[in-house]
Amino acid sequence: MSAVRLSSSGGPSVGSSFTFLRLKRTVRVGVKSLWMHRLRSLLTVLGIVFGVCSVIAMLAIGEGTSYAVQEQIRKLGSSSIIIRSVKPPEAEKPSQQQRNWSIAYGITYADIEIIKKTIPGVTVVVPARIIRQAVWNHAKSVNADIYGTVAWYPEMRNHPVERGRFFSQDEVDRTINVCTLGHETAAALFPVDDPVGLNVKVGANYYRVIGVMEAGGTGGESIPGQSSAAPKASLHKMYIPISAAKSRFGETLMKRTSGAMESETVELHEAVIQVHNQQEVKETGEIVEEILARNHKKKDYEVFVPLRLLEQAEKSKQMFNLVLGAIAAISLIVGGIGIMNIMLASVTERTREIGIRRALGAKKKDIIVQFLIETVILSGLGGILGVILGVLIPFFITYFSDMKTIVTLWSPIIAFSISALVGIVFGIYPALRAANMDPVEALRHE
Amino acid sequence: MGTALSTEVIARVEDVTKTYIMGGDALNALQNVNIDFHAGDFVSIMGPSGCGKSTLMNLLGCLDRPTSGRYLLGGHDISKMDDDSLSAIRGAQLGFIFQSYNLIQQLSVVENIEVPLYYQGRAEDESRAIAIDLATRVGLGSRLYHKPFELSGGQQQRVGIARALANDPLVILADEPTGNLDSKSGDEILKFFHELNEQGKTLIMVTHSDEIAAQSFRVIRLRDGRIESDVRR
Numbered sequence: 001m002s003a004v005r006l007s008s009s010g011g012p013s014v015g016s017s018f019t020f021l022r023l024k025r026t027v028r029v030g031v032k033s034l035w036m037h038r039l040r041s042l043l044t045v046l047g048i049v050f051g052v053c054s055v056i057a058m059l060a061i062g063e064g065t066s067y068a069v070q071e072q073i074r075k076l077g078s079s080s081i082i083i084r085s086v087k088p089p090e091a092e093k094p095s096q097q098q099r100n101w102s103i104a105y106g107i108t109y110a111d112i113e114i115i116k117k118t119i120p121g122v123t124v125v126v127p128a129r130i131i132r133q134a135v136w137n138h139a140k141s142v143n144a145d146i147y148g149t150v151a152w153y154p155e156m157r158n159h160p161v162e163r164g165r166f167f168s169q170d171e172v173d174r175t176i177n178v179c180t181l182g183h184e185t186a187a188a189l190f191p192v193d194d195p196v197g198l199n200v201k202v203g204a205n206y207y208r209v210i211g212v213m214e215a216g217g218t219g220g221e222s223i224p225g226q227s228s229a230a231p232k233a234s235l236h237k238m239y240i241p242i243s244a245a246k247s248r249f250g251e252t253l254m255k256r257t258s259g260a261m262e263s264e265t266v267e268l269h270e271a272v273i274q275v276h277n278q279q280e281v282k283e284t285g286e287i288v289e290e291i292l293a294r295n296h297k298k299k300d301y302e303v304f305v306p307l308r309l310l311e312q313a314e315k316s317k318q319m320f321n322l323v324l325g326a327i328a329a330i331s332l333i334v335g336g337i338g339i340m341n342i343m344l345a346s347v348t349e350r351t352r353e354i355g356i357r358r359a360l361g362a363k364k365k366d367i368i369v370q371f372l373i374e375t376v377i378l379s380g381l382g383g384i385l386g387v388i389l390g391v392l393i394p395f396f397i398t399y400f401s402d403m404k405t406i407v408t409l410w411s412p413i414i415a416f417s418i419s420a421l422v423g424i425v426f427g428i429y430p431a432l433r434a435a436n437m438d439p440v441e442a443l444r445h446e
Numbered sequence: 447m448g449t450a451l452s453t454e455v456i457a458r459v460e461d462v463t464k465t466y467i468m469g470g471d472a473l474n475a476l477q478n479v480n481i482d483f484h485a486g487d488f489v490s491i492m493g494p495s496g497c498g499k500s501t502l503m504n505l506l507g508c509l510d511r512p513t514s515g516r517y518l519l520g521g522h523d524i525s526k527m528d529d530d531s532l533s534a535i536r537g538a539q540l541g542f543i544f545q546s547y548n549l550i551q552q553l554s555v556v557e558n559i560e561v562p563l564y565y566q567g568r569a570e571d572e573s574r575a576i577a578i579d580l581a582t583r584v585g586l587g588s589r590l591y592h593k594p595f596e597l598s599g600g601q602q603q604r605v606g607i608a609r610a611l612a613n614d615p616l617v618i619l620a621d622e623p624t625g626n627l628d629s630k631s632g633d634e635i636l637k638f639f640h641e642l643n644e645q646g647k648t649l650i651m652v653t654h655s656d657e658i659a660a661q662s663f664r665v666i667r668l669r670d671g672r673i674e675s676d677v678r679r
Contacts, residue, residue, distance in 0.1 A: 025570060029553075036552045356548045359509060360609070361537015361565035363530045439509045443548070 023373075030374040033350075044342040045382035047335030048422065052386025052415040053393060055328040059411045060394035062324060064404035066317040073313060075158050076306035081273040081285045083107055085266050088298040104265035105300035111292060112271055119287055121280050126156045126272040129245045135238055136201040137189040144185050144236035146202065148245020154213070156272050164196040164211030172241040177248075179207040182237030183215040200238070205248055207240060281307045332418055335382065336426035343375050343430035354434050355442025364435040371431035372424065379423025383416040390415065456616055456648060457483040457506065462515035464501050464671075475501040477671040478515070483617070488639065488649045490659035493668035499652050500621075502668065506650060507619050508536045520616050537565045541610030545622035547602040549594040555581055555605050556590045562612045573612075580608035584638065600631030607638055611647075618642065620651040624658060636661055 034041040076082060085106025112127055129148035134141045147153075151169045154160055167178045179200065186195050186209075195209040275284045285305040292301050347354070354367055362370075391412065394405035464476040475498045483489060493499050504510040505517055508524050509532075517524040520539055527535065541562075542548075549558045556577045563573035581590055584604040586597075594602055603623060610618050620639070624632030636658065643649055651662060659665050660679075667674040 021570065022564075022567070025564065032552050352548065353550050356550060357561065357565070358533065359507065359536060359542050359548075360562040361533055361613075363533040363565075365530075366533075366565060440504050443509070443544070 026370055026373050027377065030370065030377050033346075034374060034377060037346075040342065041378060041381075044339055045378050045385065047338040048332065048379050048382025048419050049335075049386045049389065051328065051331035051335045052383050052419050053389035054331060055324065055415045056387065056390025056407065056411050057393040057397075057405075058324050058327070059321070060390075060405040060407045061397065061403065062317065062320050063406040063408055063411075064394070064398075066313060066320070067406055068404050069313050070310060073306045073310045076304070077156060077158060077272070077274070078307050078310060079275050079278040079281055080156065080306060081275065081281065081288055082270065082304040082306065083111075083273070083288065083292065084270050084302050084304070085268065086300055086302050087264070088300045103263075105298065106266040106268065107271055107292075107301050108267040111295060111301075112268070114291055114295065115273060115288055118291060119284060121276050121284060122273055126150050126153055126274075127242060127268045128153070128270040128272075129242060129249070129266075130269040131245065131249050132234065133202050133249075135185065135189065135236070137195075137198070140189050142185055142188045142236045143234060144182070144238045145234045146245065146249075147237060147239045148242040148249075149239055150242055153239065156274060160214050161211045162214040163194070164209070166211055166239070167241050172243050175243040175247055176241060177205055177207045177244055178210045178241065180211040180213060180239045181209055182213050182235075182239075185236040185238055186212040188236065202238075203248070207238075207244075213237070213239070278307065281305055328415070328418070332422050335419070336379070336422035339375055339378055339423065340426040340430060343371065343378075343427060344433065346374075347371065347430045347434040350434075351437060351442050351445040354437055355439050355445065358437075358439035359443060367435040368431045371434050372427045375427025375430070376420060376423040379419050379427075380416075383419030386419065387412040387416055454485040455482045456485045456520055458516075458518040459502075459505070460516040460518065462505065462512040462517060464498075464505065464510070465513040474671050476505070476512070479671070479673060481666065481673070481676070483648065483650065485648055486643070486646050487664060488643045488662040489651065489664045489666060490662040491650065491652045491666050491668065492654070492656075492659055493674070497668040498671040499668050501671075503619060503621055503650075503652055506617070507540055507542060508532045533565075537562055538613060539616040541613065541615040541618040543603070543606045543610050543618065543620040543623045545625040547594070547599070547606045547626075549602055549605055549609075551594055554591045554593055555586055555597070558594070558605055559609045559612050562609060566613060576612060577608070580611055581605070584608045598631070599627050600634055603627060603631070603635050604638070607635070607642075611642070617648045617650060620649065622652055622654065625654070632658070 087103075088105055109127070116122060126149060128150075131146045131148070132143065133146055135144045135146070151167055151172055154166050161180065162183060164180070166180050167176070171178055181189070181195060181200070189195065189200060190198070195212060198209050199206045200209060201207075273284070273288060275281050282305055285303055285308070289303045292303065357367065357370075391407050394407055397403055398405050459479055459481040462476055462479045463474060466473045466475055479498075479502065491499050491502060501510070505512055505524075506519075508519065508527075511517075511527070511532075512525050515525065519535065522535060524532070524535065536542075550561065553561070556574065559577035559580055560573045563576060568576075578587075578590060581587060584607055586601060586604055586608070589597065589601065594605070597605070603626075606623075610620075623639075624635050627635065639649055639651070640661070649662075651658075653659050664676070664678045666676045
């Protein structure tokens with residue numbers, strides 16, 4: 001008998017470094033194992049699917065609504081302050097005996113002058129009078145809000161002219177009957193012709209149309225979360241020089257109701273104050289409020305600072321995102337627990353396979369990688385399905401309900417990476433349990 | 447005496463004791479066992495249940511370490527190895543054949559044969575070629591991509607043999623290889639064993655059956671964790 005052979009063929013080879021090719025094969029084996037239990041794998045993954053898809057869909061809805069709100073506020077101008085006339089509450093309901101009554105309220109030209117004089121930072125002030133009247137083009141008419149305003153109104157309100165032009169300062173000074181129609185008004189009155197150069201009639205006066213505004217615009221409509229002075233704003237708008245508005249309509253509005261006559265005197269319905277420096281908007285807003293409070297006995301005005309609203313909207317959006325984040329985290333953790341549960345069951349069920357693999361040369365690390373990859377495939381698959389659903393759902397919501405939704409690029413990316421991370425985190429324990437089995441015991445397992 | 451038997455010792459069990467602690471009592475499954483295995487031999491291990499033959503097989507298969515004593519396989523001292531090295535040596539030096547075949551159910555014939563090669567880090571096309579060649583050699587050339595449940599017991603055990611050969615191991619360990627088979631399939635398996643032995647493979651087989659043990663060259667009988675007899679025919 002000779003000595004024990006010392007130089008063996010090969011010896012323990014340590015050639016199991018993880019190359020890409022090896023990983024690919026492990027992934028394939030993982031897919032095969034999961035495919036064996038298709039239904040189970042699908043059910044396991046549903047938790048993640050719903051988690052991811054609800055996160056994306058909810059974020060898209062949240063983003064869409066806050067975008068709409070912010071866009072509305074932004075159009076009001078982030079460096080402007082808007083003051084509006086409000087009918088004082090005590091004047092709302094006249095007593096029954098008093099059939100004829102008249103009130104005077106609101107912002108006056110004097111207020112504007114004071115504001116201009118007292119606050120040095122104020123550059124432009126856009127006063128506007130809003131009169132609701134029928135606008136005629138031959139036999140067609142619409143009930144429009146007629147804005148008596150100044151020449152720089154379009155820049156101030158971020159509402160550009162689509163065709164033709166807005167009226168000039170010269171036309172305001174000379175009280176010329178020209179007008180620029182709102183997009184909707186033009187479309188309603190001139191469905192076929194180009195209105196520029198033609199005339200529209202309001203009351204007894206004709207106005208030459210010199211331009212048409214772009215669609216949208218914000219003049220006069222309610223500011224989110226605030227009550228508005230004017231009656232509910234009309235979709236139809238028409239802009240005329242403020243001087244023309246003053247001379248044609250006067251300052252008193254007469255309204256005839258059954259048996260009663262009411263008259264309201266309002267000098268200005270709205271004024272926009274532009275502040276040079278955006279940082280000073282909020283302080284200036286407070287000063288304006290003070291000035292008005294000193295000169296008005298009743299609270300017949302309101303002051304909006306769009307920037308403040310924007311900040312509020314931003315803050316509530318952050319809150320909303322935080323809540324969403326918490327819901328997302330919870331649903332993904334629930335999904336992860338589901339995956340862990342199934343993987344633990346799978347490890348127990350496949351104890352024998354683990355024993356076989358260990359006997360055939362698999363290291364603990366190999367077993368860990370195998371099970372971890374299966375979990376990551378599961379959660380990754382769930383993530384992908386979730387992203388697809390999550391992108392489709394907002395699309396359908398927008399399609400069927402006209403609600404604006406925005407799927408930002410980062411939301412699917414984040415949702416997907418979190419789901420993959422969940423796979424790794426919740427896969428570690430089952431994988432470790434598989435790897436730490438005693439090969440002898442595992443092989444004996446029935 | 448077999449044709450290929452040399453005097454070279456490839457595995458040596460040296461004064462090995464394996465103690466299990468069961469409910470506070472120490473139980474010696476193996477007690478001061480000494481065996482030398484020679485290259486190219488065909489050995490049967492026999493004994494009643496509880497005699498320690500499973501324990502011995504687990505030690506020989508590097509699935510377990512002795513409580514005391516040494517086990518040398520191809521020049522490596524197994525008793526001092528860590529878990530990763532044990533895995534590596536199982537994968538490189540040993541071939542396992544089990545009573546219940548122990549094929550992985552979701553893998554095809556070829557893929558089952560490839561498993562040991564995979565853990566050795568062999569390239570995919572190379573191991574595919576080896577696996578197809580081995581499957582053909584055990585007569586499963588027409589069933590390469592069948593799943594284990596589509597095969598008969600005898601066929602499954604032939605896959606097991608092919609898998610045990612994949613890494614060209616130093617020693618093939620067979621635990622009751624014919625235990626689940628009818629006599630005809632069992633004879634086929636034994637025929638393969640003889641072929642392998644003639645090609646120079648070292649075989650160690652656990653069996654209950656005297657008839658099967660009679661086909662090997664050396665029969666070791668265990669009783670109560672000790673060697674009762676060690677007979678070379």
